[in-house]
Amino acid sequence: xxxxxxxxxxxxxxxxxxxxxxxxxxxxxxxxxxxxxxxxxxxxxxxxxxxxxxxxxxxxxxxxxxxxxxxxxxxxxxxxxxxxxxxxxxxxxxxxxxxxxxxxxxxx
Amino acid sequence: xxxxxxxxxxxxxxxxxxxxxxxxxxxxxxxxxxxxxxxxxxxxxxxxxxxxxxxxxxxxxxxxxxxxxxxxxxxxxxxxxxxxxxxxxxxxxxxxxxxxxxxxxxxxxxxxxxxxxxxxxxxxxxxxxxxxxxxxxxxxxxxxxxxxxxxxxxxxxxxxxxxxxxxxxxxxxxxxxxxxxxxxxxxxxxxxxxxxxxxxxxxxxxxxxxxxxxxxxxxxxxxxxxxxxxxxxxxxxxxxxxxxxxxxxxxxxxxxxxxxxxxxxxxxxxxxxxxxxxxxxxxxxxxxxxxxxxxxxxxxxxxxxxxxxxxxxxxxxxxxxxxxxxxxxxxxxxxxxxxxxxxxxxxxxxxxxxxxxxxxxxxxxxxxxxxxxxxxxxxxxxxxxxxxxxxxxxxxxxxxxxxxxxxxxxxxxxxxxxxxxxxxxxxxxxxxxxxxxxxxxxxxx
Numbered sequence: 069x070x071x072x073x074x075x076x077x078x079x080x081x082x083x084x085x086x087x088x089x090x091x092x093x094x095x096x097x098x099x100x101x102x103x104x105x106x107x108x109x110x111x112x113x114x115x116x117x118x119x120x121x122x123x124x125x126x127x128x129x130x131x132x133x134x135x136x137x138x139x140x141x142x143x144x145x146x147x148x149x150x151x152x153x154x155x156x157x158x159x160x161x162x163x164x165x166x167x168x169x170x171x172x173x174x175x176x
Numbered sequence: 177x178x179x180x181x182x183x184x185x186x187x188x189x190x191x192x193x194x195x196x197x198x199x200x201x202x203x204x205x206x207x208x209x210x211x212x213x214x215x216x217x218x219x220x221x222x223x224x225x226x227x228x229x230x231x232x233x234x235x236x237x238x239x240x241x242x243x244x245x246x247x248x249x250x251x252x253x254x255x256x257x258x259x260x261x262x263x264x265x266x267x268x269x270x271x272x273x274x275x276x277x278x279x280x281x282x283x284x285x286x287x288x289x290x291x292x293x294x295x296x297x298x299x300x301x302x303x304x305x306x307x308x309x310x311x312x313x314x315x316x317x318x319x320x321x322x323x324x325x326x327x328x329x330x331x332x333x334x335x336x337x338x339x340x341x342x343x344x345x346x347x348x349x350x351x352x353x354x355x356x357x358x359x360x361x362x363x364x365x366x367x368x369x370x371x372x373x374x375x376x377x378x379x380x381x382x383x384x385x386x387x388x389x390x391x392x393x394x395x396x397x398x399x400x401x402x403x404x405x406x407x408x409x410x411x412x413x414x415x416x417x418x419x420x421x422x423x424x425x426x427x428x429x430x431x432x433x434x435x436x437x438x439x440x441x442x443x444x445x446x447x448x449x450x451x452x453x454x455x456x457x458x459x460x461x462x463x464x465x466x467x468x469x470x471x472x473x474x475x476x477x478x479x480x481x482x483x484x485x486x487x488x489x490x491x492x493x494x495x496x497x498x499x500x501x502x503x504x505x506x507x508x509x510x511x512x513x514x515x516x517x518x519x520x521x522x523x524x525x526x527x528x529x530x531x532x533x534x535x536x537x538x539x540x541x542x543x544x545x546x547x548x549x550x551x552x553x554x555x556x557x558x559x560x561x562x563x564x565x566x567x568x569x570x571x572x573x574x575x576x577x578x579x580x581x582x583x584x585x586x587x588x589x590x591x592x593x594x595x596x597x598x599x600x601x602x603x604x605x606x607x608x609x610x611x612x613x614x615x616x617x618x619x620x621x
Contacts, residue, residue, distance in 0.1 A: 076396055076432060078389075080441030083305065083601060084216075089439030091432065116542040127445050129461040130435045131473060136443050149495065149531055149559045151539045161541045 069167055075101060077159035086118075086140040088162055092131040101133055102126065104167040106137040110135050113165050117158065135162075179410040179418070182351060182356050182375075185244065186210040187382035189217055189234055195242050195406040195425070200247040202422050203408055208248055209593035210441030211242060211347050211380045218344060218595045219489030219575035221262035231269065233341075241271050241339075242278070244306040249280045249338065256329060256350050260341035261509035262319065264289055267341045268616050269512030275618035283339065286332035288373025291344040293486050293604060294320040304488065304603040310602065313490045318597060322486040322604060325451035326612035327363070329353035335615065342509045344487070345527075346451050348376030351409070359413040369453035370477020371415025374382035374460065377448070378419055378437055378472065382406045385419060385437040386468075397596050417469065420469040429468040438462075438472070451484050451606065453477040483603045493528060493561050496568030498575025498591040499535075502583070503553040508537060508551035510583040511554045517582055521574045525567045555588075561596060569593045 071077075071090070074097045079088045090105055092098045111122040120138030127134060141148055141155050152158075183205045191211040200208055212234050225232025237259045239529030240354055248255055258266040268287035275283040297320045301310045310317075321344035330353045332340040342350070353374040355361060361368045378385055385407050387398040398404075405425025410418040419429055439459055446458035459474040502511045515532045522530065533539035535555040558575050562568045572591025580584060 072395065076392070076436065078436035078440055080439075082441055082443065083599065085441070087442060087444065088440075089436060091435045091439075093432070117252075123443050127439070127458060127460070129459050130438065132435055132439060134439050134442060134445055149529060149561065151533060151535065151557065157540050172409075 070163065071105065071165040071167055074165035074167070075163070077162050079155055079159035081141055081154045084139055084141045086137045086158060086172065088135045088137065088159050090133045090135065090162065095131040098128060098131040105133055105165065109165065110162065114158070115164065177414075179412045180206050182206065182354065182357065182379060182409045182411065183208045183268065184211070184379040184382040184407050184409070186212050186240070187380065187384060188212060188214055189236060191382060193240055195404065196240065197243050197247065198422060198425065199393070199406055199408065200244045200251065200253060205251070205253045205408070206358070208244065208253050208255050209350050209379070210255070211350060211382070212236070212261060213258040213261055213344065215487055218262055218321055218487070219318050222489070225262045230263075230266045233261045233267035234259035237267055237270065238274060241274055245271075245275060245280055245283070246278055254333070254337070254354070255339045256353065257340070258342045258345055258350060260287060260343045262343060264341050264343050265614060268614065270370060271339055271341065272616040272618045274316065281618055281620040282297060284337050285339045285341065285616045286335070286337035286342060287549055287614045288328045288332060288342040288345065288611060288617070289614065290328065290467055290609055291321045291324050291342070292319075293322045296604070296608050297486070297488065297602065300608070301603060304600045304602050306600045308600070310488070316490040316492070318489045318491065320486050320488045322484045322609045323451055324484065324609055324611050325349050326353035326356055327452070328613050330357045333357040335613070336345055337615065347380040348373045348450060348455075349452060351376030351379055363452065364479070366453055366477035366479055368415045368477075370455040371417065371475045372411065373448065373453055373455035373477065374438070374457060374475035375409050375411045375474065377455070378417065378434065379407055379409045381440065383427065384440070385433055386421050386425075388427065390433050390436065396432065398428050402426060406569060415475070418465070418469065419465075419471045419472065429470055431462040431464055431470060434462045434470050434472060437592045449481060449485075450593045451480065453480050461507050473614070480484060484606045484609055485539055486602050486604050488568050488600050488602060489597050490600075492596045493563040494557065494565045494568035494593055495561050495596040496571035496593040497557070497559040498572035499555055499557045500575050500586045500589040501553060501555045502586055504585070507552065507554045508534070508550055510536070511556050512584045514556050514578055514586065517578070518556070518574055520556070522560065522571060525562065525570055527560040527562050527567065530558070530571070532556065532558045565593065587607065
C-alpha cells in the first residue's frame with residue numbers, strides 16, 4: 069500500500085518553505101496516518117529535495133497532517149532554478165510513500 | 177442577520193475570466209473579489225512602473241473590469257482587488273476612465289496605498305530572512321512591500337467605494353474587509369477576525385475549493401472540470417462560513433476539496449500569521465450540508481503580533497537555459513551522454529549555480545527510488561545563473577550546439593536568457609506602515 073490509497077495531498081509554498089497537507093480519505097484512517105506518516109519518514113523519503121527541518125502538525129478535526137518542510141525550494145519561487153519552482157508536484161511525490169501492511173487497517 | 181455573499185473572481189493574475197463573469201451575473205453577490213498578486217508578481221509590476229509611471233498594475237485589470245464592471249454596477253455588487261499591484265493609484269485612475277467609457281457613470285474607485293516600504297527599508301536597513309541585511313542587497317533592490325491588513329479597505333468601503341484597488345494586502349484581508357465593514361466587527365474581536373480570515377483563506381484561490389487542482393482520475397474524480405465554477409462564500413455576522421457555487425457550473429465542493437484549501441500554504445495551523453489577527457484553524461471542521469455546499473466551523477483567532485511581513489525583490493544576476501529532446505531506444509543513454517558533455521563544456525564558465533535535469537526522468541524529484549521503465553522520450557534541461565549575462569547566454573548556446581556537437585538524434589532545441597529576480601522577506605513593526613486611501617470618480621453619464 070502507498071499513501072495515495074488512503075490519503076490525498078496538497079502542497080503550497082511560502083518563500084523557500086513548502087507545506088504538504090496529508091488528508092485521510094476516510095476519517096477512520098487518521099490514526100493510521102499518524103502512526104505511519106511520521107516526521108522522520110517524510111524527511112527520509114524527501115531527503116533529496118528538502119535541505120532543512122521537517123515539522124509535523126496534527127489537525128484531527130480534519131483528519132489531516134500538515135508537514136512544513138524548510139529549505140525545500142532551492143531559493144523559492146522566483147529564485148529557484150528547478151523546473152517546478154513552487155514545489156507544487158511535491159504533494160504527488162509524497163503520495164508514493166509506502167505505508168504499513170494491510171493488518172494495520174483493523175477496523176478501518 | 178442575513179449572510180453576506182462574496183464571490184471569488186480570481187485566484188491568481190492569469191486566472192480565467194469567464195467564471196467571474198458568470199458569478200457577477202448569477203451570483204446575487206454583495207462583493208466580487210479578485211486576488212491576483214502572487215509573491216513573484218509585484219517585482220515585475222514594479223519594473224513595469226519604473227519604465228512607465230502610469231504602469232505597474234495588473235496586466236489583466238482592464239480585461240477583467242471590462243467584463244464585469246457594467247454587470248456588477250447593475251447588480252449592486254462592489255469589487256475589491258489587489259490588481260493595483262505596484263501602482264494602485266494609476267490602476268484606480270485607469271478603472272475610473274474605463275467606467276466613463278463604458279457608461280458606468282458616477283462609479284467611485286478607491287486606491288489603497290502605503291504597502292510600499294522601500295524608502296523605509298533603505299533607511300532602517302532591516303535584517304532579512306535569508307540571513308543577510310538589507311544593506312547587503314540595497315543597490316540591487318527593486319521593491320519592498322508590506323502585507324497590510326483590512327483596515328484601509330474597510331475605510332474605502334465606508335466612504336462609498338464601488339471598486340477598491342490595492343497593492344500588497346494580505347490575501348484573506350481582501351475578504352475580511354467587507355465583513356468588518358458590513359457587520360461592524362471590532363478590530364480586536366479576535367474570534368470573529370479569525371473566522372473571517374478562514375472565509376477569506378477558503379475563497380482566495382477561487383477555483384481550487386471547487387475542485388480545481390484536485391482531480392486525480394480514479395482517486396479524486398471531479399465532474400465537468402472544463403466548466404469549473406468559482407466559489408461563493410456565505411458569511412454571517414457571527415462568522416459562520418458556508419461555501420457553495422453556482423448551479424450548472426463544473427467542479428465539486430466536497431469536504432476533501434475544502435480541507436485541502438484550509439491547509440493550503442499554511443505552516444502551523446494554530447498560528448496563521450496575518451496583519452490583523454493570528455488565525456487559528458487547528459479545530460476547524462467541515463460538514464457537507466447540500467450538493468456543492470459545505471459549512472466550515474471551529475476557526476478562531478488570537479491577538480495579532482504587531483509585526484507585518486514585507487516581501488523584498490532584488491536583481492540577482494541572469495538565468496540562462498537550454499533544452500533539447502532525445503527519443504526512441506536508448507533515449508535516456510543519449511540524454512545522459514549529452515548531460516555529461518554539457519557539464520564539461522559549461523564548467524569553465526564558473527556559473528554561480530546550475531543544474532542539468534532530464535525531464536521525464538529526474539527533473540522534478542531527482543532519481544526515482546527503484547527501477548522505472550525507460551521512457552520513450554526525454555528532454556534535457558540545462559539551466560544556470562551568472563552575474564555575467566554573456567556567461568548565462570552560453571548555457572542555451574551550448575545546448576543548441578548539441579545538434580552538431582553532441583549525441584545522435586537531439587531535436588527541438590530551445591534557449592533563453594533572462595534577468596533574474598530573487599525574493600526575500602523582513603518582519604517590520606506594523607507602525608511603520610501608514611496606509612492611505614484615494615478616491616476617483618467616473619464622470620456621470
